[in-house]
Amino acid sequence: MTRYTPIIITSARSSEVHRILGLELGADDYLAKPFPVPELVARVKVLLRRVDAVAKDSRLETGHIEVNGIGIDSLAREATVDGAHIELTPREFDLLHYFVRHPGKVFSRMDLLNAVWGYRHEGYEHTVEYAYQSVAHQSRKGRG
Numbered sequence: 001m002t003r004y005t006p007i008i009i010t011s012a013r014s015s016e017v018h019r020i021l022g023l024e025l026g027a028d029d030y031l032a033k034p035f036p037v038p039e040l041v042a043r044v045k046v047l048l049r050r051v052d053a054v055a056k057d058s059r060l061e062t063g064h065i066e067v068n069g070i071g072i073d074s075l076a077r078e079a080t081v082d083g084a085h086i087e088l089t090p091r092e093f094d095l096l097h098y099f100v101r102h103p104g105k106v107f108s109r110m111d112l113l114n115a116v117w118g119y120r121h122e123g124y125e126h127t128v129e130y131a132y133q134s135v136a137h138q139s140r141k142g143r144g
Contacts, residue, residue: 006029006047006051008029009027009030011033065097067100072096077090086139095116098116099135
């Protein structure tokens, strides 16, 4: 996947025509000289945040997510740990996918049953624990 590089034009030409022309030719921003350096830094940070957000959205749309060495390809339904493929059942994959899409969050068993199993589970809540332990075991195997 190629990464988009934002373009900021810094120019001594400050007329409206030049600014519009620069933007229409593909620049993401146009800053006329003289300008304060902190303003340029702020504009660069804003553009980089946008690029990161677009890249993240693009990875989600294409089905590729990676968090802390765990890679998920939701279209191929494959998972990797530090680049090594791990074997998961369909439900285990769904559980890992849910965790990767919500990094750092804590869920109750019922939350996971509702979100991953997709229904209000009336039976044995420890089904989640079994699936989680299996995913954790596979992940450790993947890390060697």
